Amino acid sequence: MSIAQRTILTGTLLLIMANTVTGQIEYSGFADILYTKNLIEGGDAAFGYGQFEVDLSAVVMDGVTFEGAVAYNVDDGLFEAGAGFLDIHLTGSDESHPPRGGYLQHSGLMVGQFDVPFGRDYLHIPSPDRKLVSRPLLNQKTIDSWNDMGLNLYCELSFFNFNYFIVNGAQAGIAAGGRIVIPLANILELGASYATQTAENDSGATPKIIGVDFQSDFGPIGARFEYQQATALLEGDFDNSGADDQHSGYYAQLDLEMEQLVNLPLFLVGRYGTWEKDAETVGQLTFGLGYKIGDGFECRAEYLSNRINETDPDNQFTIQTVIIF
Secondary structure, eight states, X not given: OOHHHHHHHHHHHHHHHHHTSSSOOEEXXXXXXXXXXXXXXXXXXXXXEEEEEEEEEEEEETTEEEEXXXXXXXXXXXXXXXXXXXXXXXXXXXXXXXSSSOOOOEEEEEEEEEEOOOSSGGGGOSGGGOSSSSOOHHHHHTTSXXXXXXXXXXXXXXXXXXXXXXXXXXXXXXXXXXXXXXXXTTTEEEEEEEXXXXXXXXXXXXXXXXXXXXXXXXXXXXXEEEEXXXXXXXXXXXXXXXXXXXXXXXXXXXXXXXXXXXXXXXXEEEEEEEEEETTEEEEEEEEEXXXXXXXXXXXXXXXXXXXXXXXXXXXXXXXXXXXXX
């Protein structure tokens, strides 16, 4: 079956599933359009989509909802399933779970395709939820916005929240792991994540990733930090040869909401991250500026600089327009 046929079939199945449930189907979505300029001499410049997604949700029965997302794949120019799962509520609110990321409001079981709850960045995959245009370097080098089919048992308690997931592995076998979050005084969240896979990779190593993170919001200032260490990664765009490859990295991010200071719908963001494998270290520095034009309509600008061993800078400038509908 061709890619186009699989895309059409996926979209059709989502619509059929949605239309077989009882109650009203709710639709929403978002899109962002980018202008990117590589700042090296003679660098390319182009317009394009960052993300384009249509979300739907419907009540199957009391305590059970269906959440789906059809997303545009910028690499092949086709729409495909970005999410599609049953959310079976065990306790708490009957509200639906956001189809892409988002904080939990109840305890339950997700069955289907979803963004895997590892680390903190999975909560910011949709462009409206990400103040910077680009993903952190740490995300790109490890889980790469992990999205897969499986089960996710989640629970929100007064003193901590947790997820336990079992999904398809990147290679043969099943990947499993979990995440725990401890909120403190409504201004700080501490998190820890772990993932492994039942099957070994080609070199005989069992892929494992561990991570810790925190997020703090104090008035107009927000801070986020995340660290991960991995052996034989589940995902990645680098060489995983060797039975005991060690990879590690982190990023730190600061946000400033000017609207809370000077009544301007403006925000500033800065982020620095590194990733180290053997003797190679990659650093990434990112600055962003955003303006909230109206409800569900923002414009952003970002400057990003990649460096390898503190040399060979690769700089780019991006303008992003984000709409929610």
